[in-house]
Amino acid sequence: MREIELKFLLDELTSSELWGRAKARKLASGSPKTRTLRSIYLDTPEHALKKAGIALRLRRDGRRWIQTVKTRAELHGGLSQAGEVENPAPGGRLCLEAIPDAAVREEVVHRVSGAPLQPVCETVIRRSASELSLDDGTRAELAIDVGEIRAGERSAKLHEVEIELIEGSPGGLFDIAHALFPDGGLRFSRLSKAARGYLLAEEGRIDLPLAPRNAVNVALDPAQIAEQAARDVLRECLDQIATNITVVRQLDDPEGPHQLRIGLRRLRSVYSVFAAVLRSPETARLNDEARWLGQEVGRLRDLDVVANDIVQREAVAHPDEAGLSALSHALSQQAAELREPLRKLLAAGRVQAFLIDLARFVETRGWLVPQDFDQTGRLAAPVAELASQALGKRWKKVGKRARGLETLTAEQRHELRKELKKLRYAVEFFSPLYPAKRVDPFLKRLKKLQTVFGDLNDAATVRTMLSAAEAPGAGGPDTQRAVGWVIGASQARAEFGWVGAKALWRKLEETRAFWK
DSSP: EEEEEEEEEEOHHHHHHHHHHHHTHHHHHHHHOOEEEEEEEEEOHHHHHHHHOOOOEEEEEEEEEEEEEEEEEEETTTTTEEEEEEEOGGGGGGGGGGOOHHHHHHHHHHHHOOOEEEEEEEEEEEEEEEEEEEEOOOOEEEEEEEEEEETEEEEEEEEEEEEEEEEOOOOHHHHHHHHOOOTTTOOEOOOOOHHHHHHHHHSSSSSSOOOOOOOOOOOTTTTBHHHHHHHHHHHHHHHHHHHHHHHHHHHTHHHHHHHHHHHHHHHHHHHHHHHHHOOSSSHHHHHHHHHHHHHHHHHHHHIIIIIIIIIIIHHHHHHHHHHHOOOOOOOHHHHHHHHHHHHHHHHHHHHHHHHHHHHHHTTTTOOOOOOOOOOOHHHHHHHHHHHHHHHHHHHHHHHHHHHGGGGOOOOHHHHHHHHHHHHHHHHHHHHGGGGGHHHHOOOOOHHHHHHHHHHHHHHHHHHHHHHHHSSTTTOOOOHHHHHHHHHHHHHHHHHHHHHHHHHHHHHHHOOOOOOO
């Protein structure tokens, strides 16, 4: 049996309100039933089952003991999917030979290989659960779990909600999530209870450290079809976006807004690069939402860059200029003031709806268009074929924008910078399909050229930001001097870099197009 459920982390106040929402929206017909569940997770001393992606559990539910094996678990955007095999375990006694699925039984026995099985962790959960239903026939169980995870002398509290599919399409789970969380504030669960228990046993915590999340290259396989590759890259974008939304909401780290904006830009690039696969009305809508959110986050990110990178760089290099430190401090204060409304925005309904809809899009093939009869063929095309076409298209657009490089206007430079960024993302998406020795020279030279255009963009941002009516500088001559200093220094840095742009472009042109 395949278990499909949405998992979110909750606080106590939220969990106490959910049943009222479920009833008010006529999702639940009856009252929830509450019971206590004790689950013991077992493994070999070397955690052979965990390494194989298998969770072995004994659960006491009332007077019954149930043995469960979960396999091939995946958790993306809060949607958990795993193979699940259960059988009675009288008296709470483990019996691998009783596993009813022969293939699963053989795999578990093989992985255990005669080693002793011992408890790794356990959960003691008070679960309130009831069935929910939608007008389209979707049936699901809403379970609110409040309890703790234990591993030896360690323990940690857990508040979690699971919406498990009983009948119907997985898309209905996302409809239920929209209804239960209309005002925002939810957090996707990133780990199963078993994974949290292992983490508690090994590291003394039940969640991954909260930190800005950089993009990670997805290990695409040349044997994949285009649709599979698009899904895998979209999952990576979703994880980066969702994690960094939480980071910005909870931490002051300026890297959070930076990585969130990158995640949103990468998402929009996926929609463009995989257009043959993903083109649909829902794609266009989600792209517009990503653009809007990127603009909202971009205001804070630009302030952080000017304050913490550009101005602070000058302040460190020239400590005798007191106005530079004062200017950096004033800009940091402006960033702090902007951070609070952004946090409220990220916790509110529109951003949450975007996350839920993006997760639904990725996990339920939201790009399918019934009226597009040729789409099936495009979905099944080899990813290597799509990669070659997409990279060639991006490279052609860059070449067109780069014509007459030395005579480009500021606006034309800006457009070329955007095309270079899109090419960079496309190269990163598809680089696992090609030998590194062919990709690396191209990517290295592309990055060098991007640095030049990045400095040009920084100079324009500095000039716009520090020339605005609300910009710091009215406080005194030292700050005014610092404003002029930073504008001049950033402009000089950009122009110095631009002198070498033509040579860098020529080197990039001469580099082998690794996708050909």
